[in-house]
Amino acid sequence: MKKGLLLVIFSVFALNYFLKAQPATEIFLFDLSVKKNAVQISNPVNITNRRGYDNQPYFHPDKTILYYVSEDSVGRTDIFQYNYLTKQTRRLTHTPEREYSPTVTPDKRYISCIIQRDNGAQDLGKYPIDGEATPTILISDQVIGYHAWADSQNAAVLALPKPYSLHLINFKTKKDSILTDSVGRSLHKVPGENAISFVQQLKDNVWMIRKVVSEPMKINDITISMLSKEHDMAWTPDLKIIMSNESKLFFINTKGKGEWKEVSIDGNITGKSFTRIAVNNKGDKLALVISED
Template sequence: MKKLLQLLVIMIPLALLSQPNTEVFLFDLSTENNQIQITNGKNISNNKGYDNQPSFASENTMLYAATRNGQTDILEYDVKTGAKKWLTDTKQGSEYSPTQIPKSKYISAIRLDTTGLQYLYRYHKGKSKAMLKDLVIGYHVWNSRNVLISFVLGKPHRLVLSNFKKNTHITVDTNIGRSLHNIPNSNLVSYIKKKKDEWEIRSLDPKTGETKRITTTVPNIEDMCWLSNGTILMAKGKALYTIDPKKDTDWKIIKLFDQEKLDNITRITTNKSNTKIAIVAEIETALEPTLENIRWIAGNWKGEAFGGITEENWSEPSGDSMMATFKLIVDGKVRFYEIETISEVNNSLILRLKHFNNDLKGWETKDETVDFPLIRVTKNKAIFEGMTFESIDENNMVVFVAIKQKDGNTSIVPFYYTKN
């Protein structure tokens, strides 16, 4: 324990210095035509520094860790009025991961003291008390007033089940992620198991200690939340994914935050009625809308989509434009082609394309094109209305395309490409 605390004293100040400038955004959440709708977003933290780890203490009350005066304290936010109230002002340290303790007047949070000590505390009306001094807890969730499931720092990180009535602290699993949640309509808790080849979402029964696999995560993503109907949400970059583990085998994208100036989404949470969703993300930095700033799109890209092989070849910028050819091959035969251009027009960019059958008969009329006006350009994204290009690294790119379905709904289809 002494060696671990000494290590934390060294590591934690470095972690604090590297914390991203994150914000907490709040959206309305609803379901229409069997599709999840996320609308009316606003930045509720709007504060330079680390604003993160939101949780709903009640239907219309949110808690989150917010930066002020060089430290993070617990902030309470009223969803209806927008009023904010500081709940802590701990001079000797900072608080993280504020959580309501069920059926009590207390909230709990992880306190990181200036000395490097890190404990779980409970708080009420400005007073605080350390709850567990034998466990260095990073993240936690209350299954009931006396049952706590926590992520305990170590090599490896451990999933620990604590019962305060019995005074027991049992290690249930190792190599886990930070996302811990009560599963709706059950007594179970979910956690992320970081296996070598894939990460899993697993359930824990706090009464028996039994764990079971639920599904795999979006690759290499550990933040998630549950909806009351058993659906799971996860996010990556600007995309929000969903899966119903009872009937789905694959994750699908339900929202691409292309209109919102946010990126690199991490934490997500909803209130109990699923009418509000809070997400944590970084603010985008826009670049000038020039071809030079999206030059990384150029190249010969190959991938898989629609049950076949896709190929997309983009030229280098020249003559105020970039040009591409696209084809989809299924079962060894071309299904269709596209010709695409991105042009500099009126101090902006526009993406245009035309579709062709495999015999080059056009889908659109002679003078008709499918146009995608530019929304904005960032360091690794070219965001058009209905199509977003994202650079993963110099050899990998994903293109998100909004495709209207026969039932009138819109699906967002990702095309994952590797450069040849």
């Protein structure tokens, strides 16, 4: 099959993948308490509080800022930031493209993201962190679904379509290492390590949380995932994993032979679906995406 035809097929798949009706979701910000054998979230604040798709939260590593994407009335997403100290919201991009998965780059000068175009292409690009409108394109020859930075040179990316292959890209050497496939959307830097965690399907209803170390490159198992639809998760600074099974949150201590335990939730948000999760570097705030319906 010719390369051009392959690109067209991949582009159509990618366009359908993101353009199917996005669920109406809100982003709630919680106070987070992490102890040796207990995790609690409390004082929920709805920081988006509007009808529509607000999703993919990501904390700045140093500042009191949470980045996220918000969809407008015609289905275009842009990047916003919420300062949870000043309680102010600011729009960072206003483009004809669709931005997804805002992520602060290791040098803290840019926000990298997936840029989806009307022809179905999904590039990995980066915008200056002050929100200027012209991005630098990092990857344009693949259909990128998700990404995470291991360090200043290496990023893990999930490439579409199925079987959703995981690549490790070295931007200094331009080396593209295809690692494995059947990978879920939850890619995260492991705190204190030059490593990215991912969730991989081993067989029906069995998923393993694993990590890839960038240098020297190797893949290690961490623990069996909770049974859930999307296996959304986040790391705490002390290497606990918090994961959603859609109706509840659970945590596990990865530094020992732990087991999954339920997160205590103090706040009236029951009866709705929980999906994406983010935890700040201080370990005292948690952002949670919650369905509106």
